[in-house]
Amino acid sequence: MKYIVVGNGAAGMAAAEAIRDRDGAGEIVIYTDEDRYHYSRPRIIEYLGGSIDAGKLTIRNGEY
């Protein structure tokens, strides 16, 4: 089975993880209009404030 998830925010990632829990072999493709992997929205404030760099926003990277 092939699954398509649109959006790589919390909802999209939760959907992908729920699918994986039920189907360990299916292909999951996540489409997003973001230019980065799943990242922390709450930490955007720290990023804009200059206390962390953009890399620290990432929660799930490409390997995941």
Ligand SMILES: Cc1cc2nc3c(=O)[nH]c(=O)nc-3n(C[C@H](O)[C@H](O)[C@H](O)COP(=O)(O)OP(=O)(O)OC[C@H]3O[C@@H](n4cnc5c(N)ncnc54)[C@H](O)[C@@H]3O)c2cc1C
């Ligand atoms: C600065 C900030 C701080 C926050 N702090 C907190 C907090 O402390 N606690 C808390 O509970 N919540 C917090 N939130 C809210 C929390 O981030 C959101 O509730 C959560 O991100 C919602 O997740 P979501 O997946 O529903 O939507 P989103 O995070 O908006 O993800 C949707 C994704 O889908 C993509 N997308 C949409 N349409 C398309 C399309 N047609 N094609 C391709 N991609 C598409 C978008 O680019 C986006 O990446 C904060 C939000 C912000 C902005």
